[in-house]
Amino acid sequence: MDFVVPTEFFFVLSLVLFVLGALGVLLRKNAILVFMSVELMLNSANLALVAFARQWNSLNGHIFVFFVMTVAAAEVAVGLALIVAIFKSKRSINIDDLHQMEG
Amino acid sequence: MFESPTLQTLTDYNIWIALPAIALAFGTMFLLVIDVFLPANRKHWTPILALVGIGISFLINLFTYNPEQTSTFGGMFVADAFTGFLNIVVLITAFISVLLSTDYLRRTETNHGEYYILLLLSATGAMFMVGANDLIVIFIGLELLSIPLYILSAFRVTYTDDRDATFVLKSEESGMKYFILGAFSSAFLVYGSALLFGATGTTNLREIFAAVGPILESSAENSGALLLLIGAALSLVGLGFKIAAVPFHMWTPDVYEGAPTPITAYMSVAAKVGGFAALFRLMIVGLSGLTLDAGVDPAAWQGTIQVIAAVTLILGNFVALSQTNIKRMLAYSSIAHAGYILMAVAAVGSAGLVPDIANTAAQAGLVYLLAYAFTNLGAFAVVLALENNDGTGTELSDFNGLYNSRPMLALAMALFMFSLTGIPLTAGFMGKWLVFSAAVQAGLIPLTIIGVLTSVISAFYYVRVIVNMFLLTEDEGSPAVGETAPVRYAVYASMAGVLIVGIAVPLVTNLVNMVSLV
Numbered sequence: 001m002d003f004v005v006p007t008e009f010f011f012v013l014s015l016v017l018f019v020l021g022a023l024g025v026l027l028r029k030n031a032i033l034v035f036m037s038v039e040l041m042l043n044s045a046n047l048a049l050v051a052f053a054r055q056w057n058s059l060n061g062h063i064f065v066f067f068v069m070t071v072a073a074a075e076v077a078v079g080l081a082l083i084v085a086i087f088k089s090k091r092s093i094n095i096d097d098l099h100q101m102e103g
Numbered sequence: 104m105f106e107s108p109t110l111q112t113l114t115d116y117n118i119w120i121a122l123p124a125i126a127l128a129f130g131t132m133f134l135l136v137i138d139v140f141l142p143a144n145r146k147h148w149t150p151i152l153a154l155v156g157i158g159i160s161f162l163i164n165l166f167t168y169n170p171e172q173t174s175t176f177g178g179m180f181v182a183d184a185f186t187g188f189l190n191i192v193v194l195i196t197a198f199i200s201v202l203l204s205t206d207y208l209r210r211t212e213t214n215h216g217e218y219y220i221l222l223l224l225s226a227t228g229a230m231f232m233v234g235a236n237d238l239i240v241i242f243i244g245l246e247l248l249s250i251p252l253y254i255l256s257a258f259r260v261t262y263t264d265d266r267d268a269t270f271v272l273k274s275e276e277s278g279m280k281y282f283i284l285g286a287f288s289s290a291f292l293v294y295g296s297a298l299l300f301g302a303t304g305t306t307n308l309r310e311i312f313a314a315v316g317p318i319l320e321s322s323a324e325n326s327g328a329l330l331l332l333i334g335a336a337l338s339l340v341g342l343g344f345k346i347a348a349v350p351f352h353m354w355t356p357d358v359y360e361g362a363p364t365p366i367t368a369y370m371s372v373a374a375k376v377g378g379f380a381a382l383f384r385l386m387i388v389g390l391s392g393l394t395l396d397a398g399v400d401p402a403a404w405q406g407t408i409q410v411i412a413a414v415t416l417i418l419g420n421f422v423a424l425s426q427t428n429i430k431r432m433l434a435y436s437s438i439a440h441a442g443y444i445l446m447a448v449a450a451v452g453s454a455g456l457v458p459d460i461a462n463t464a465a466q467a468g469l470v471y472l473l474a475y476a477f478t479n480l481g482a483f484a485v486v487l488a489l490e491n492n493d494g495t496g497t498e499l500s501d502f503n504g505l506y507n508s509r510p511m512l513a514l515a516m517a518l519f520m521f522s523l524t525g526i527p528l529t530a531g532f533m534g535k536w537l538v539f540s541a542a543v544q545a546g547l548i549p550l551t552i553i554g555v556l557t558s559v560i561s562a563f564y565y566v567r568v569i570v571n572m573f574l575l576t577e578d579e580g581s582p583a584v585g586e587t588a589p590v591r592y593a594v595y596a597s598m599a600g601v602l603i604v605g606i607a608v609p610l611v612t613n614l615v616n617m618v619s620l621v
Contacts, residue, residue, distance in 0.1 A: 041290035048297040056304035064239050071246045085260045098276045101357045
C-alpha cells in the first residue's frame with residue numbers, strides 16, 4: 001500500500017519555514033542574509049501552495065507558484081543591484097549602517 | 104481539444120475590458136524600444152511619448168467605462184465602476200508625476216529614459232491591481248507596482264561619481280529600506296493567499312466568497328475557519344505595509360524623504376490606490392462573509408480594521424506635529440490619511456449586512472482617494488518647485504515668507520494645506536465629509552469621533568506651513584529653482600482638481616455612485 005504524506009505535514013513544515021524566514025528578516029544584519037530570509041518566506045508559501053493544490057486537485061496553486069518564483073527572481077535582481085550600489089558608496093552592507101535619516 | 108485562436112475567440116473572452124491597462128502596458132513596451140533608438144539630442148521626447156501613452160489609456164478608459172460588471176481572463180480581472188474610477192485616479196497620478204519629473208531629472212543630472220518606463224510600468228501594475236479579482240492577479244499587480252518603485256526610489260544613485268553626497272546616500276537608503284520592507288510584506292501577502300487558497304481551494308475572490316459560508320458551517324470538524332482567519336490576517340499585514348497603516352508604517356518617512364521628490368509624489372498616491380483597491384476587493388468581495396455568526400454578525404475582520412484605523416489616525420497626526428522637514432511631515436500626513444480611508448473600509452465591513460450603507464461607504468473611500476491624489480500631488484509639486492538640486496530646501500523654515508517672493512506658489516500650497524486639513528470648498532473636505540457620514544451610518548461612532556478630533560489636530564501642522572509662508576519673513580526668498588513650466592502646469596492641474604472635487608461635487612459622485620462591491 002502506498003503511503004501518501006498528508007497535507008498537514010507539508011503545511012506545518014511550510015509554517016516553520018515561514019516563521020524562520022520572518023525571524024531572519026527581523027534579526028539578521030547582513031543585507032544578503034535578509035534577502036535569503038525573504039526568499040525562504042516566499043518558498044515556504046510556495047510549499048504550502050503546491051501542497052494545497054495537490055489536496056484540492058486544482059491547478060491554480062501550481063500556477064501561483066510559478067508566478068511567485070518569477071517575481072522572486074525579479075526582486076532579487078533589483079535587490080542585488082541596490083546592494084552593489086550601497087556597497088560602492090558605504091563599503092558595507094550592514095543594514096544598521098543605513099541611518100542617514102532620523103526623526 | 105485546442106482550437107486555434109481567432110478574433111472571434113478574443114472578443115468572446117472580453118479581453119477589451121482590460122484594454123486601458125493593456126494599452127498602457129503596450130505603450131510602455133513601445134517606449135522601451137523607442138527610447139533606445141532616440142538620438143541623444145532627442146531624449147526629451149521620451150516624457151512626451153510617456154504622456155501620450157497615459158493620455159491614450161485615459162481616453163480608452165473613458166470610452167470603455169461601463170458600470171456593469173464584466174470579467175475576463177477566466178474571471179481573474181473584472182471591469183466595473185470601481186475599476187474605471189480608480190484607473191482614472193492612477194492615470195492622473197502618473198500624468199502629473201511625469202510632468203513633475205521632466206525638469207527635475209534634467210537639473211539633478213539623472214535624466215535617463217528608463218525612469219519614465221519604470222514609472223509607466225508601475226502605473227500598469229496599479230491598474231491591474233484595481234481590476235484584480237483573483238489572489239494571483241492581486242499579487243502580480245502589487246509586485247509590478249512595487250518593484251519599479253524600489254528602483255525609482257534609489258534613482259538618484261545612477262551614474263554619479265559623487266557617491267558621498269547626502270542626497271545620493273539618502274536615495275539609496277530609501278530604495279533599500281523600501282525594498283526590504285516591500286519584499287517582506289509581499290511574503291506575508293503570498294503566505295496569506297496560500298492559506299486562503301488552502302481553505303477554499305480557489306484563488307478567485309467570488310469563488311472564495313461562495314466557499315466561505317459552507318466552511319464556517321462545518322468548521323467543527325475541519326480547520327478551514329482557522330486557515331481563513333490566519334490567511335485574512337496575514338494578507339491584511341501584507342497590504343497594511345503597502346498602504347502604510349500603523350503598525351506597518353515604519354518605512355514611510357525615510358523612504359519618502361530619501362526618494363526623488365516626483366517619485367515621492369507618485370508613490371504616496373499610486374501605492375495607496377493599489378493597496379486600497381486590493382484591500383477593498385479582498386476584504387469585501389472575497390471575505391465579507393467571514394463572520395463569527397453568519398447572517399447576524401458583520402465581518403470578523405472589521406473590528407481589527409477599526410483598531411488599525413484609530414491607531415493610524417492618532418499616531419500619524421501626532422507625529423506629524425513634531426516634524427521639521429516638509430517631506431517627512433507629508434509622509435506622516437499620508438499615514439494619517441490612510442487612517443481616514445481605512446475608516447471607510449471598516450464602515451463597509453461593519454455595514455456589510457446592509458448593502459446600501461456598505462456601498463455608500465465604499466464610494467466615500469473612492470472619493471477620498473481621488474481628493475487625496477489631487478491634494479498630495481499638488482503639495483509635492485510645490486515642495487519640488489522649492490527643492491534645490493542637492494535635496495536641500497525642504498525644511499519648513501524654507502517656506503518662510505514664500506508669499507512675498509513667490510505669491511503663486513504660496514497660494515497654491517495654502518489651498519493644498521486647506522484641502523489636507525479638510526476645510527470646506529476643497530476636495531479634502533468632501534472626502535472627509537463622505538467618509539465620516541458613512542462611518543456614522545454604519546454605527547462606528549467612536550471611530551468617527553477619533554477621526555474628527557485628529558482632523559482638528561492635523562490643522563496645527565498644516566496651518567503652520569501657511570503661517571510660515573504668509574506671516575513670517577525671510578531676507579532672501581527661496582530661489583525656487585524648480586518652478587518651471589511643466590511643474591507650474593502640474594500645480595494648476597492639481598489646484599483645478601482640488602477645487603472641482605470640492606465644489607462640483609455631483610460630477611464626482613455621479614462617477615462613483617454606480618460602484619457596488621457588496
